[in-house]
Amino acid sequence: xxxxxxxxxxxxxxxxxxxxxxxxxxxxxxxxxxxxxxxxxxxxxxxxxxxxxxxxxxxxxxxxxxxxxxxxxxxxxxxxxxxxxxxxxxxxxxxxxxxxxxxxxxxxxxxxxxxxxxxxxxxxxxxxxxxxxxxxxxxxxxxxxxxxxxxxxxxxxxxxxxxxxxxxxxxxxxxxxxxx
Numbered sequence: 001x002x003x004x005x006x007x008x009x010x011x012x013x014x015x016x017x018x019x020x021x022x023x024x025x026x027x028x029x030x031x032x033x034x035x036x037x038x039x040x041x042x043x044x045x046x047x048x049x050x051x052x053x054x055x056x057x058x059x060x061x062x063x064x065x066x067x068x069x070x071x072x073x074x075x076x077x078x079x080x081x082x083x084x085x086x087x088x089x090x091x092x093x094x095x096x097x098x099x100x101x102x103x104x105x106x107x108x109x110x111x112x113x114x115x116x117x118x119x120x121x122x123x124x125x126x127x128x129x130x131x132x133x134x135x136x137x138x139x140x141x142x143x144x145x146x147x148x149x150x151x152x153x154x155x156x157x158x159x160x161x162x163x164x165x166x167x168x169x170x171x172x173x174x175x176x177x178x179x180x
Contacts, residue, residue: 002042007049014050021046021054025061028077036077044084051089052140055096058085063103066119072112079107079118086125095139097129102152130160 002020009017027039047054058081065071065078082100086093093100104126107119158165 003045006042006045009049017046018050018053018057021057025057028062028081029065029071029074030077031073033076036073036080040077040081040084043081044088047085048088051092055085055093055139058082059096059099063099066103066107072115075107075110075112075115076118079115079122082122083118086122091129091132093126094129094132095136097126097133098152098156099139101126101130102155127159130156134160 002017002024006017021043024039024042027035028043030036030039043054043058047058062078062081065074066082068074068078082104101123104119104123107115108123110116110119
């Protein structure tokens with residue numbers, strides 16, 4: 001129902017639909033893959049019509065799920081959700097790309113093969129959006145607890161432009177000139 005109703009719902013009723021998000025995020029962590037799949041599709045459908053509010057909730061909920069070492073289902077669901085969002089929103093994800101790329105990169109070495117596969121595809125789709133996000137302010141609708149980590153920002157800047165990489169100091173002296 002949510003997938004069918006979300007795109008055509010009257011603006012006055014959209015806040016009521018948003019009240020379902022906490023329950024849907026619980027379903028993203030469910031042990032059955034069909035439930036995770038349906039929940040991910042519901043959130044993607046909601047994000048297509050209410051991008052700012054839904055993506056704020058996604059950043060606040062899905063990123064901690066990606067980092068949840070105690071639950072493989074949470075990591076699988078979060079990876080699946082972000083994969084669907086990348087496919088469904090495309091360029092609309094530009095302001096959120098810097099917030100998602102580093103957590104996805106951390107999950108690319110996950111012990112679960114399905115998590116690795118979904119986050120790798122999402123990462124590959126988000127990296128080309130990073131140059132478009134340069135200089136954009138932090139997206140509106142995010143809580144105070146969610147902010148761009150200074151270390152993550154520095155890493156992303158070095159990923160996009162290697163001229164910002166600091167020289168590494170060796171502990172022994174070499175009598176040659178090294179390439180950058």
